Amino acid sequence: MGILALLMSPNSLIVAVLTFRRPDQLDAALNALCERVREAADRVEAEILVVDNDPVGSAWEVAQRVRAHPVRYVVEGRPGIAAARNRALDEAEGSRLLVFIDDDEIAQPAWLTSLVDTWIQTGADAVQGRLVTSLPLDADPYIAAGGFFDRAIHPSGTPLAAAATYNLLLDLDTVRRLGLRFDEGLGLTGGEDSIFTSLLIRGGGRIVACSDAVAVDPLAPERATRSWVRQRAFSQGTVLQNTRLELATSGARRFRVRTFGIVGGMARLAFGLGGDMLGAVSGNIAQRARGERVALRGLGVLARSLGYRHRTYRRHNP
Numbered sequence: 001m002g003i004l005a006l007l008m009s010p011n012s013l014i015v016a017v018l019t020f021r022r023p024d025q026l027d028a029a030l031n032a033l034c035e036r037v038r039e040a041a042d043r044v045e046a047e048i049l050v051v052d053n054d055p056v057g058s059a060w061e062v063a064q065r066v067r068a069h070p071v072r073y074v075v076e077g078r079p080g081i082a083a084a085r086n087r088a089l090d091e092a093e094g095s096r097l098l099v100f101i102d103d104d105e106i107a108q109p110a111w112l113t114s115l116v117d118t119w120i121q122t123g124a125d126a127v128q129g130r131l132v133t134s135l136p137l138d139a140d141p142y143i144a145a146g147g148f149f150d151r152a153i154h155p156s157g158t159p160l161a162a163a164a165t166y167n168l169l170l171d172l173d174t175v176r177r178l179g180l181r182f183d184e185g186l187g188l189t190g191g192e193d194s195i196f197t198s199l200l201i202r203g204g205g206r207i208v209a210c211s212d213a214v215a216v217d218p219l220a221p222e223r224a225t226r227s228w229v230r231q232r233a234f235s236q237g238t239v240l241q242n243t244r245l246e247l248a249t250s251g252a253r254r255f256r257v258r259t260f261g262i263v264g265g266m267a268r269l270a271f272g273l274g275g276d277m278l279g280a281v282s283g284n285i286a287q288r289a290r291g292e293r294v295a296l297r298g299l300g301v302l303a304r305s306l307g308y309r310h311r312t313y314r315r316h317n318p
Contacts, residue, residue: 013046014095015112016088018081019103020053023062025220026103033107034068040112049091051076053084080187085165085196089172089181098172100165105131105215114156114212115169122157125174125205126197129167129213139224146289148229149219154209163207165193167215178203183246188311191239195246233293237265237300238310245304261305268298 015033019026030048037046048071052059055077063073076087085100092098099115101107111129118127133149143149154160180199186192197207222228241261248254275291278284300310 012095013044013097013099013116014049014088014092015046015099015101016049016051016085016092017101017103018051018053018084018088019059020084021058022103023059026050026059026062027065029101029103029105029107030063030066030071031068033101034066036107036109036112037069039110040116043113043116044097046112047072047095049074049088051084051087051091053079053081078184078187080184081190082182082184082187082192085182085192086184089175092172096172097169098175099169100167101215102166102217104220105166105217108214108216111213111215114210118156118208118210118213119169119171122206122208124208125171125200126163126207127169127210127213128154128160128163128207129169129215130209130211131164131167131215131217133217133219135219136221136224138221139219140226142226142285142289143224143229145286146229146293148233148289148293149217153211156208156210156212158209160207160209161198161201162194163197165196166217167213168193168197169210174200174203174205178205186242186246189239189242189309190235191243191246194239194243198243198247230292230296233296234300234303235310237268237297237302238304238308239300240297241265241301241304242309258305261301265298265300265302265305269295269302270298272296272298 015037017026017029033048037048040046048069050059050063050071050073052073052075055075057075060073063071074087074091076084088098115127115129130153131151135144178200180196182192182196201207244257245254248257272291272295276288276295279288279291
């Protein structure tokens with residue numbers, strides 16, 4: 001069967017949205033996805049899947065309100081984003097492609113068609129779309145000045161060494177052949193997607209960028225604060241170093257990774273604090289904010305190297 005014929009077969013592509021107690025964001029995400037699936041109808045037969053990581057099924061009502069396109073809804077009671085991602089893999093049995101997108105993202109026009117076209121044109125095993133964070137109009141200028149949500153933009157087709165699952169197409173033939181699963185031990189700490197895609201590369205797979213597959217992340221007002229973005233920067237450092245440690249294949253390699261993490265983390269911390277102080281003296285908010293971001297990421301790398309484990313996805317009972 002040719003690629004185009006395969007993609008037009010029922011349920012050849014699953015768009016999976018993982019959610020946990022964010023009904024308003026999920027509602028907006030699903031409405032946008034219905035439009036993106038309709039746009040791609042001449043290329044692929046797509047299904048929308050909601051994986052609710054709330055054991056009480058709090059997203060059921062939101063999923064059932066969608067009328068523009070059928071939505072399949074399942075509950076994954078095991079806590080953690082990795083368990084929810086694995087449930088999506090299981091639910092996509094029989095499908096060729098699986099696309100992950102977060103429940104607080106709005107897929108932009110041509111998002112799905114761009115992901116599929118890039119996959120067809122490159123023959124890649126995974127395609128990473130682009131994420132753009134939209135700050136609230138009244139957000140603290142410190143956040144934009146510090147580049148806390150800046151992400152590199154890679155031209156479509158650019159090879160990548162790893163990818164995040166916030167906007168990612170996976171060729172499930174490759175995933176199944178390599179026996180890949182998300183590490184559920186990292187479900188509340190994060191980084192399971194970086195490890196998953198790094199192992200895909202180690203297994204001979206290819207990941208490419210798709211700059212035209214854009215999703216917008218409207219930052220919630222409660223996250224548009226200095227304290228939240230500082231905590232995020234620290235968390236990114238711990239996740240980065242934890243990924244390096246998890247991927248080390250021997251005790252000797254883990255020792256080297258830990259040693260370089262201590263040295264590199266201290267260097268980042270010192271460099272960032274220097275920029276912060278220079279910014280404070282000169283009154284340059286961008287220099288100060290960027291210095292703090294670098295310092296906090298360095299502190300996160302250092303902390304993880306010394307044994308600290310940070311829970312990125314804390315769970316609070318309602």
